[in-house]
Amino acid sequence: AQSVTQPDIHITVSEGASLELRCNYSYGATPYLFWYVQSPGQGLQLLLKYFSGDTLVQGIKGFEAEFKRSQSSFNLRKPSVHWSDAAEYFCAVAPNTNAGKSTFGDGTTLTVKP
Amino acid sequence: DVKVTQSSRYLVKRTGEKVFLECVQDMDHENMFWYRQDPGLGLRLIYFSYDVKMKEKGDIPEGYSVSREKKERFSLILESASTNQTSMYLCASSLLGQDPYEQYFGPGTRLTVT
Numbered sequence: 001a002q003s004v005t006q007p008d009i010h011i012t013v014s015e016g017a018s019l020e021l022r023c024n025y026s027y028g029a030t031p032y033l034f035w036y037v038q039s040p041g042q043g044l045q046l047l048l049k050y051f052s053g054d055t056l057v058q059g060i061k062g063f064e065a066e067f068k069r070s071q072s073s074f075n076l077r078k079p080s081v082h083w084s085d086a087a088e089y090f091c092a093v094a095p096n097t098n099a100g101k102s103t104f105g106d107g108t109t110l111t112v113k114p
Numbered sequence: 115d116v117k118v119t120q121s122s123r124y125l126v127k128r129t130g131e132k133v134f135l136e137c138v139q140d141m142d143h144e145n146m147f148w149y150r151q152d153p154g155l156g157l158r159l160i161y162f163s164y165d166v167k168m169k170e171k172g173d174i175p176e177g178y179s180v181s182r183e184k185k186e187r188f189s190l191i192l193e194s195a196s197t198n199q200t201s202m203y204l205c206a207s208s209l210l211g212q213d214p215y216e217q218y219f220g221p222g223t224r225l226t227v228t
Contacts, residue, residue, distance in 0.1 A: 009154070034216060043118070043204060043219030044157075090156065102217065104149075106156035 002027040002093045006105035013081050014113045021076040021108050023091030033074040034092040034102065035065055044090060050074065061085070086112045117141075118220035120205050126226045133192040135223050137205030144210035146188035147217065148172075148180060151202040163188055164210055195227045 036044040048059025121136035159172030206217040
């Protein structure tokens with residue numbers, strides 16, 4: 001069975017600073033990987049996804065993530081954080097045999113200091 | 115614009131009541147999901163459905179049932195609500211196919227059982 005670990009429960013960064021959110025997964029083959037964002041009071045919205053090809057993927061709102069098979073990681077990055085990026089971020093993994101059923105990490109809450 | 119709607123944003127019920135949470139999607143998606151979200155526990159899958167009248171248990175199905183009579187509608191039923199079912203409930207939908215189509219989420223229903 002697949003699993004996802006987000007080691008950081010809460011991260012605080014200053015506006016304009018760079019951001020990296022960590023995600024480690026466990027799965028026997030190449031998984032499908034996702035990052036979602038949840039703003040307060042909202043459902044989850046997809047930021048980006050990876051399932052093949054270039055290991056550096058670009059998403060919405062200026063986010064990118066890099067798939068590193070050797071480290072079983074899929075870390076999310078943004079070069080300059082905006083106050084509106086404050087939210088909860090979820091990494092998810094889906095097996096390549098049943099695309100619909102994803103497993104989500106516990107989430108990382110991002111606070112942005114002015 | 116794609117949309118997943120949930121019947122209520124906030125719901126307060128009494129212990130022992132039968133509770134229905136409704137979810138409707140307008141994207142003609144085959145897959146539909148019900149999750150509960152609790153602080154520090156991320157999203158946990160309760161049930162999912164990949165077709166009308168088809169359902170599969172997720173990770174925490176105990177105390178819940180589901181119904182999918184039409185493709186666009188997926189209902190979560192709490193047969194006899196208990197206080198430990200106080201939570202945020204998220205519905206999602208996705209396409210079924212070879213590619214890992216992302217999940218589209220509703221805004222959530224915050225259920226309080228007193």
